[in-house]
Amino acid sequence: MKQWTATGTTIDEAIESALEQLQTSRDQVNVEIVDEGKKGFLGFGTKPAIVKVSIKKNPVQDVETFIYEVAEQMGAPVQVKTELRQREIHMELVGEKIAMLIGKRGQTLNSLQYLAQLRVNRESDVFYTVMLDAEGYRSRRKDTLQNLAKRLAERAIRTNQEVKLEPMPSYERKIIHSALQNNENVETDSAGKDPRRHVVIRPQ
Structure with a gap:
């Protein structure tokens, strides 16, 4: 379950309801307010607040999945060792056909690194730098x-x-x-x- 739409008498109550359903915490989600709701008067005209809550993507897992998929499609499956250092994602690729992923003078590896950085930052609130290496090539x-x-x-x-x-x-x-x-x-x-x-x- 990655997303949940919830209602409540207030926005905060709706968010708490969604967090309970998703079994996560506030810092792990993105919140979209669908309707702020309306208190009404003496119980009349009351409208519930509606929010859509989605779990934030894990940048490391997301970029790892991307690398696995691309390498597989290129016919050069790899293993990936990843380390997150503040806002830098360092990835070391290992595989039997690693030369295919490095390319001439590292051009393929550089392109893959560029695409990985685009991937990880497309929906992120902060900017991550991806450093891609292949069996010590860098x-x-x-x-x-x-x-x-x-x-x-x-x-x-x-x-x-x-x-x-x-x-x-x-x-x-x-x-x-x-x-x-x-x-x-x-x-x-x-x-x-x-x-x-x-x-x-x-x-x-």
């Missing part, structure tokens, strides 16, 4: 990007020309910026618009 990718940043910075200095990197999601661009923030011989900037936004390395 850590390996971070090492690759840091090495790439240093190599391209050396090229920019050697040729005295700016170097443009391939388009990347924001958190990957941050890795590039962080890797070079203490290099006094270059500066970095982001250019273009998503999904073509990229990092530019310029010699100083």
Whole structure:
């Protein structure tokens, strides 16, 4: 039972009635007031208050279900380990065909992460950030990007020309910026618009 419509002499009474039927608490539900009701006079013209109470979706369970369904449809079923850290949902995917979910340079994984974040925030009162990883891919990718940043910075200095990197999601661009923030011989900037936004390395 996910939703219940209840009546009462007051809105609060109607809500309490619905909570009892749903066997939950006030902080776990969304309340829609259908009719505020009317007290009437001497018992005449009285109208009950009507509310529609629905249980809030659990963001973690909802996004896990989404990942399971998509992976199954792609022919790459997975197991998911999820950890909620305040407003960040960290998910680690494990499976025999995990490469299909990572894709070339993590493009499939990035797309899946983007869709998962849209899914979890579509009906939420607060914003959640979804961080999706697959058998440690993000850590390996971070090492690759840091090495790439240093190599391209050396090229920019050697040729005295700016170097443009391939388009990347924001958190990957941050890795590039962080890797070079203490290099006094270059500066970095982001250019273009998503999904073509990229990092530019310029010699100083």
